Each structure stands twice: as structure tokens, then as C-alpha cells.
Amino acid sequence: MMNRKTLFAAVIGLALLAGVPLFTANSYYVHMVITIMIYAILLYGLDIVVGYTGQVSLGHAGLFGVGSYTAGVLFMKLGAPLWVIIPASIGVTAAFGALLALPALRVTGPYLAMVTLAFGTIIQILINEMTFLTEGPLGITIPKPSLFGQKLSEQGFYWLVFALMVLSLVVVHRILKSQLGRAFEALRGSPVASDCMGVSVYRYKVYAFVISAGFAGLAGCLYAYSEQYISPNTYNFELTVLFLLAVIMGGRKTRSGALLGAAIIVILPKLLDDLELFRIVASSLAVLISVGAVVGVLRKMTTPKAMAIPVIGTIALAGFSFWLESITDWRLSIFGLMILFVVYYLQDGIVGFARSLFARKSPAADSVSVDGLDTSRDAVMMAAKAGTHETGTDLLVANGVLMQFGGLKAINQVDLRIKRGTIHGLIGPNGSGKSTMMNVLTGIYVPTAGSIVFAGRSVVGRTSSDIALSGIARTFQNVQLFGEMTALQNVQVGLHHTFDSNILDVSLHTPRYKREEKAAIERGMGLLNFVGLGDLATEEARNLPYGKQRLLEIARALALDPQLLLLDEPAAGLTAPDIKVLINIIRKIRDHGITVILIEHHMDVVMSICDAVSVLDFGQKIAEGKPAEVQADEKVIEAYLGGTAT
């Protein structure tokens, strides 16, 4: 799927990298490039967590240490050979990653950052204190490994690391382009929607951490061999922050960014040892930024106010560099400043910035080719596994559902019977409990009391993703798309359940994976065509107009092959012609045998397509029946228009 030009450039770049030991015999440079490649392996993994799932991990230095120490201890205690140590390091570190993911499961954002930080700190303490295993602060010495009975030279080791780096690159790239990568990205876009698409947030968060930890383990193990001596102080907080700086500075969600970031954090400290050079770099940076700012302001790309801080900042830095006696001690401050700069002025990293300069489309945009695929087939038809059942039987039965938030009864003793193959309207004034009902049905809330049986199985107490997989799909009142993903990828997340491929299939691109991926593109395009978004398949979801976003949500929900589709105000904010299209789509969905529950405020929509309507008011069901009957019901009129009951 990779663009031909990019592939070509990548191959050339890697070939050059492979040749480094041939160009220079200086072991200082060879060792430096080895370190860069080792860091790059770790950063590929870290990027899964930071770039794709969007979480901050401050525990990767700890995981890196686990990898190193697994290698060190295995060698010291058992004299284990390389081919045992590498898999063991990966395995042990991945297990630690799973351990880290456990407390991380229920929390996100700052909590997760603190959890990972605590984890990293514990690891460092353990390495320091468990002297019987790790020799504590003394550290462990480990010689270069032997391969096929021969001890590797610095050059030989270089090529070993290079080979493993390329292997990691390919594996990570394949994982991230597969359904697994889409699942990771979906977590970032909208956790709630991921769960409701059958992609369990819990499970994929653990996967992300485990895979990421595996790479950290590999990197740690190679690092131990490369340095030939490991001690606990290496794996500290600063290293973790350095890794994060590398990921965001190089550019999230790109492999070239990880390599570039690794190069920066390895080379920069060495540059900083040379004060003269630092003065030159700081001065030229100041000149560069100032010129850039002036050009930017003249071309009206930016405002003087926005550019003031970076210009003043870099000039101050240059001045600072001439005042300093020695720069080495200020290394961490420089890194801190770089983080601040990247966070606010270079959010997409260097690679992302270069891309936007050359105004290329985002990488996702050129990755779909529908040549030779049959996308005209009726994609929804396949979804209608409900078609085998007779219409008219009960699909969903809710009895006495009570949802209480503190003292508030958002839903109070509501019974609901949804017949197969019908469109069931759920209406009521704002705050009457309609959306709460949706959330209860899809497992986002667990009802305080009452029973809900869907297709013969109780829903209460099951997770959202489990319920989704058993056949209830939904859309959201506040659109919950995966914004940074394309329309097609959004639908493909819904198709996640059609994949049986595991991580091996994905890494090796086995026929099974290729078949499933092709089918997913085919189905996905078919579903987009069904809602009329076929032309916008490669557009990022956040760039779509509001009405189209609502349609995309429907297509994504249909991808789940649901028996029951919950539509939460699909017509809200739509124009009159769009509403007509929507009504047609909902009818077609029903004609495919999918049962629909429709929450809507547009009465004309409700009245024209619903087979039955339930009315909620203050959490209670006040009326039910055919649309016309409900419309004439006094209680309903009162609820909507006010007045006193007689």
C-alpha cells in the first residue's frame, strides 16, 4: 500500500544506513549510529502508545531497563546465548508491559502518565535494590554476543542491529496499517465509539502497551550488548522524557520521524559538549527563525504576535550560549526548552512539518486503491443476518428499567418491546431520558434495576464492546467519529469484527490477512456508497461537513452487521434535502431486515417512517403505539406543549 516514491526513498535511505561501517572505520561513529538504531526500535514501539493511542507513557525508560537487565541477568547467571536472550528480553518486557497496562486500563491522560511514571520509578528502585539478581548499583558487564559460534565484531554487531531495526520497522509498519493499528487510532479518536464498534478499549490498550513494551525490550537487550555495561542510573526519568521528546520532535505516526528523533537525542548531547558548535547552532537557529518569522508575517501566513515568543526565545538562547562557560551542565534545560518549542510550535514534528511544507496529502489519503475491487455489491445485504428471522417477533425486551444518578431517576421503570424488522421511534422532550436509554441499551451505563433481553440474551452487566458484537450498533447524538482517520478507515473500524488475523498474520502478511483486508476495503467502500459518501472515502472524518459526518456514523454502525441499529437524533442539524436522503437510507436499512430504534425531534421524520412510537417524559413512558395514535394522545401533547392534565 505504500506509495512507490516513499518506498524507493526508504530503500535508498536504509541502504545508505547499512553501508555506514564501510565508509568509516571510526568505532565512535559506528557506535553512535548503533545507538541511534537501538533508540529507533524503542521509539517505533513508543509511537504506538503516544502517536496512535494518544497516551503519554513515562514508563518506557523502565521497560527499556527491563529489556537490558533481562539480557544482562540471563547472560551473567546462565551464560545464555544471543538467540535465547533476544526472545527472552522481548517476552519478559512484554509481560511487564501487560503488568503496566493493568492499572492503566481504567485511566487516561494525566492519570495514565502518573501511573507509567510510578511504574518506571518502581522498576528503577527494584533494579537498584534487588542486588542478588541485578548486582544493584554495581551494574553488570556483558560482552558482545556470539553468532554461529563467532564473537561479533563492532561491525558485525552493527549489521545485526541494523537487520533487527529494519525487521522492527517492517513489523511495526504492518501492524499499524492493519486492523490493529486502526483499533489503536480509534481509541484516541473516541474511546466510547470504539467500544460501541466492538473494539474493546481495555483489550486494545493492553495490546498497545504489550507490543510497545516488546519493542522496548528488544531495544533494551541490544543496548546492553552495545554498551557492554549496564547500571540502574541509565534508566531514569530523564531518559523517558528524552524518548518522548524524540517521538514528538521527529513526528508522531511516522517511522522516519522515529529514526530522526532517535538521531536528534543521540547526537544532540554530543553536540552540546562542544560549546563553540552550540554557539554557532544557536546563532544560526536565531537567524533562521527570525528570517522565517519575517517572511511568514510578510506573506501573511502568521502574525507578529504569534511569532514574537519563538523569535525572542531563540535570540535569548543565542545570547545565553555566549554567556555560558560550559554547556554540558545545562543539557536538560536545553531539552526542556526543546520540548516546550515542539509542543507549541511543531506539533506534527519535523517530518509532519516537512510534509505540510510540500503540501502533500496525509499518508492515509493515498493508501486506497479500489481497482479490481467489487464495491458495487450491496454491502448492507451482507449485514442482514437478521433476515432469517421472522419479522414481528420481539427482538429486544426491556422490563422495569431504572437508571438512577444519585437522587435523579433518569429512567424510571420503563418497559420497551422492540419488534423485529420495525422502525421504533423514541421521542420525548429534552431531558426525558431518551439518550440515557440508548446508553443503557449499549452498556455504557449499567441500569440500577430492571432487565433487558436482546435476542434471547441479557444485556445488563455486559461490556459495551461485547454488546456491540452481539448485534446492537449505534450512532451518537454528539458525533463521535475517529477524527484523524479517513471515512473509509472509520467504517473499517466497524468492520474490525470481520478480522480473524492475529499479530503474526499481520506481520507476515499471510493470505488470510490479505484476504480479510481486501474484503474490508470492499465492504467499507460498499457501505460508504450506500450512504452516498463513496467519493469522500479518503477524506479525514473531521474535515467532512456535519451532515456527512452523521451519515458516516450510520455507515460505520452498519459495518458491525447489527440486528438492531440505534440512531440518536440522526437528523439533528441536517438541511431539508439531507433529511430526505436520510429518511430514504433509514427505510432501506429496515428493508434489509435490520431493526431500528430512532430518537428524533423532527416529528415529520418520526411520523413518516416509524412503525411504532414510545414517548418518554421525565424518565417515564407516557404513551406508546402507532404514530397517529401517539400524536393524538393527550398526555403527549401536554408533555410537549405544557398545560395541566384534566
Added chain:
Amino acid sequence: MEILLQLVYSGIALGMIYAVIAFGYQLTFQTSDTLNFGQGDALMLGAMVGLTLVNMGMNYWMMLPLVIVFGLIQGGVVERIAVRPAIKIKSEFGWIMSTIALGIIFKNVAENIWGRDDLKFPSPLPESPIKLFGANVLPMEILVVVGAVLMMLAVEFFNRKTIYGKAVVATFNDRDAAKLMGINTGLVITFSYALSSATAAFAGALIAPLTLTGATMGSVLGLKAFAVAIIGGLTSGMGIIVGGIILGVAETTTGFYLSTGYKDVPGLVLLLLVLAYKPAGLFGKSAIKKV
């Protein structure tokens, strides 16, 4: 038994310090849903500035208000540089990374100004222990407890009784509504950061005579105080005092009975466990997620 009681005393003193730092986390979290990951470094700066003032010949008690003023300024700077731009672009990643970055910078600057070695902070009170219920307690430990409680009470009093405090509380409750009522919520957030760093700096000056003072003293303290903030719940005032004391005692006893090398472990493990099983904390209420 006497030893245990003594460990409990020093645990309580330590715990109150955690509670004060955790209190600082609560202040900013409630106004802006953000935290200063460099809170521990704010504490360290407070202790360092305090030490410098004392070494210049200033009286310990005169130094405390100056340290608080320094903390106010430092917190305001953190908010302006690291938090405000991130709130503006609604980037959670942004404020996490930039407060971490500022924390590193503060630590590095402190290393360069005051050196890398731990320094002794002269105690303002007699260093001979006094007997309390049959066990020894340092006068300084009593001062820490009293000072911490007073600091928290002062902030609470300010929030409840003054009009400016009401603006802060209003922002606690609903940032958008407060903004619509004409409250300058941006200023309130800056103020909450200033207060938060001031409490941390004050805590630093309090604890410094009991421990050694050094550029790295803050990092782990900040993390463990976060554990306390989580255990207590980011919205519960009583919780952090209880949580702080639990952690402080757990730590002093671990340090004594197991090994001082492991003394940080109970707090960190507690943090992991609480977040794994009860993310809202033992005393906090869990928020209902809105879809």
C-alpha cells in the same frame, strides 16, 4: 512499641507534607482540569530559596512569607508558559509535556545554581526530641503538622469567606458558567497555579530542616503526593490528609523494617492499586461520563 509510635509520628509529619502538595494538585485540577507535573520541583525551589535566605542571615520565620511569595510568582509563570497555551489549543498532551519540561528546567537550573550535592538546612527549633505519649518527637515535626494544617485552612478560609475566593469556587464548580457571569476564569486559573506552587514552596521550607535539601528532592515527593491526591480523590479535602498520613506512616515503617531503599515503593504501589481498582480515589465521587 515505642519505636513504632516514633515511626508513626514522623510518618504523620511526612504525610502532612504530602497532603499539602496534594492539596496543590487539587487546587489546579479543580479550576482547570490540569496538574503541574513539576509540583515537586516547585517544592524543591521553595526549600532552596528558603535555604539561601536563611544563609543570608534571615530569620526562619521571616523567610516563610517570602518563600510563599516566591511560590506564588513561580506558579504564575508555570501557568502562563506551560498551561495556558495548552488549554487554549485544548491539548492534554500539551500541558502534560510542557509542565514536565518546565519541571526539568527548574531542576536543572537549581542544580547549576546550588550544586548537585544535598545541603543541610539549619533547624529553627531545638533539635533535641521531646517526649509525647512515651515516644520521641522532634519539635520540627510538630511544626510541620501545625504549619501544613494552617496553610490548608488559610486557603480554605480564603475560598469560603472572600469575594475573590467565591470566584475561585465558582470556577471550581463550572468554568463556563463562571465565565459567563463575568469572572475572569483565566486569571482564576493563573491564581490557582500560583496558590498551588505557593503551598508547595511553603511545604518545601517546612520539610527542609527535617530532610536534606537538594535539586532532586522534589521529583519523588511530587509523584508520591500525586498518589496521595489520587487516594484522597482529586476533589476531596479530608481525603488527602487521611491519604497523606496513611502513606507517610507506611513509608517510615517500610524504611525502618525493610530497607530505606524500598521506602518509596509502598506509595507508588498504592498509587497503582488505587488507580487500578478505584480511579476516583477512596474518598472522591466518581464522575458520570456523558456521551
